[in-house]
Amino acid sequence: MSEQPAVLSKLLRARRNPVVVQSVRSTGAAVVSYVVALQLSNEPAPLTAPLTALLVVQVTLYATVTTSVRRVNSVVAGVLIAIGFSALVGLTWWSLGLIILASLLVGHVVRVDEFVPEVAISAMLVLGVTQVGATAWDRVLETVIGAVVGLLFNLLVAPPVWxxxxxxxxxxxxxxxxxxxxxxxxxxxxxxxxxxxxxxxxxxxxxxxxxxxxxxxxxxxxxxxxxxxxxxxxxxxxxxxxxxxxxxxxxxxxxxxxxxxxxxxxxxxxxxxxxxxxxxxxxxxxxxxxxxxxxxxxxxxxxxxxxxxxxxxxxxxxxxxxxxxxxxxxxxxxxxxxxxxxxxxxxxxxxxxxxxxxxxxxxDVDKRSQRLLEELDRHSRLRYERGRRVREAVRRVRSGRPS
The missing domain is CATH 1.20.58.220 (Phosphate transport system protein phou homolog 2; domain 2)
Structure with missing residues (x-):
């Protein structure tokens, strides 16, 4: 009988463990995105959707939002490059080298950061199939599904605080x-x-x-x-x-x-x-x-x-x-x-x-308090400056509209 409270206590601690919470959230997002992609995509096994959800559902909501945007951009860029190459050349050793080089360069241009290789991967996968057009847009659809499901999971199932x-x-x-x-x-x-x-x-x-x-x-x-x-x-x-x-x-x-x-x-x-x-x-x-x-x-x-x-x-x-x-x-x-x-x-x-x-x-306690106040003031000024720039941009847009 004494072992049961100890086991329950361990389960409760594991339930609150950020690593356990993150693992459950990532698994759930991947499974849901795969089920949704099965209904919307023409691919028999749309694994791009759960892969995207797995990568998008990061540890934090802030990282998830920024990662989602970069990942979708990387996939779309790779698909567009593959469509362009497929209209000009087939899949040969030199066209493969060209598409990899072009994809890596474009990845840096569109600033997808750690997803630069994803641009080349998407382009190669799409270029290697027979029906480029249909497969390309299916891959974009699956990527969007995975990103949207990942974002929804972070909004509905709150991410752990670390x-x-x-x-x-x-x-x-x-x-x-x-x-x-x-x-x-x-x-x-x-x-x-x-x-x-x-x-x-x-x-x-x-x-x-x-x-x-x-x-x-x-x-x-x-x-x-x-x-x-x-x-x-x-x-x-x-x-x-x-x-x-x-x-x-x-x-x-x-x-x-x-x-x-x-x-x-x-x-x-x-x-x-x-x-x-x-x-x-x-x-x-x-x-x-x-x-x-x-x-x-x-x-x-x-x-x-x-x-x-x-x-x-x-x-x-x-x-x-x-x-x-x-x-x-x-x-x-x-x-x-x-x-x-x-x-x-x-x-x-x-x-x-x-x-x-x-x-x-x-x-020293007083120095710590002073440092905290200085940092709070600095962040308040930065927030005010960002808001002021946004307000000025809105006013310029409104003033430029025809009456």
């Missing part, structure tokens, strides 16, 4: 950054070797690949919020996540510079000599520990969807930043005393303090 996967990706990135900060300073208690410091530097460099993956997930989430009737204030969600990732990306770059400074410090001293004195080591560990917690709280603040939770995360972030700044001031005093005894390393010590200042400044 904000939650993007939020998880941002949280995972922040967790890796926090773990790297903690690992960098945990080694300071012993005799940190150059190889150990260099391994942390390589780990910091690998964050660039992680950021690229998070950016891809965030672009998908941004597209899922556009033109989605289920989402209110989609622009705010998009800007919160995007500005949050921008901040973490800056912090990752600064973290890589800090790892570089620690590696250079490890190279600049003897094998038996520690990187810092015990008081400085404790201060560095305390500073980076609070910075790691601040990064974690910042990601939770960015991805929080419930207002009370966001307020709680903001309080935690403010507290961690306050303690981190106290640790930074203490570390500055201790490093100043150490630099007086070893002035040759003052640049590297100063670099660590400057890097800490930059991270704390980027994570």
């Amino acid at each position: 904000v939650e996967p993007a939020s998880r990706a941002i949280d995972d990135l922040a967790a890796r950054m926090a773990a790297l900060m903690t690992g960098m300073v945990e080694e300071l208690s012993g005799r940190t070797t150059v190889a150990e410091a260099a391994s942390r530097l390589h780990e910091a460099r690998r964050l660039d690949n992680d950021i690229a993956g998070v950016d891809a997930a965030l672009r998908q989430a941004e597209d899922s919020l556009r033109m989605n009737p289920r989402v209110r204030e989609g622009l705010v969600f998009r800007l919160v996540l995007r500005t949050g990732l921008d901040t973490l990306e800056i912090c990752a770059v600064v973290l890589r510079v800090s790892a570089r400074a620690l590696t250079d410090l490890a190279k600049a001293r003897t094998e038996e000599e520690p990187l810092f004195s015990p008081p400085v080591t404790r201060a560095v560990q305390d500073l980076f520990g609070h910075m790691a917690l601040a990064v974690h709280s910042f990601s939770r603040l960015v991805t929080a969807q419930v207002s009370p939770n966001a307020e709680e995360q903001e309080r935690r972030l403010t507290a961690e930043l306050r303690m981190a700044r106290r640790s930074r001031d203490l570390l500055a005093d201790l490093l100043l005393d150490q630099v007086r005894g070893a002035p040759a390393q003052w640049q590297l010590h100063g670099a660590l303090l400057a890097d800490a200042d930059r991270v704390l400044d980027e994570l």
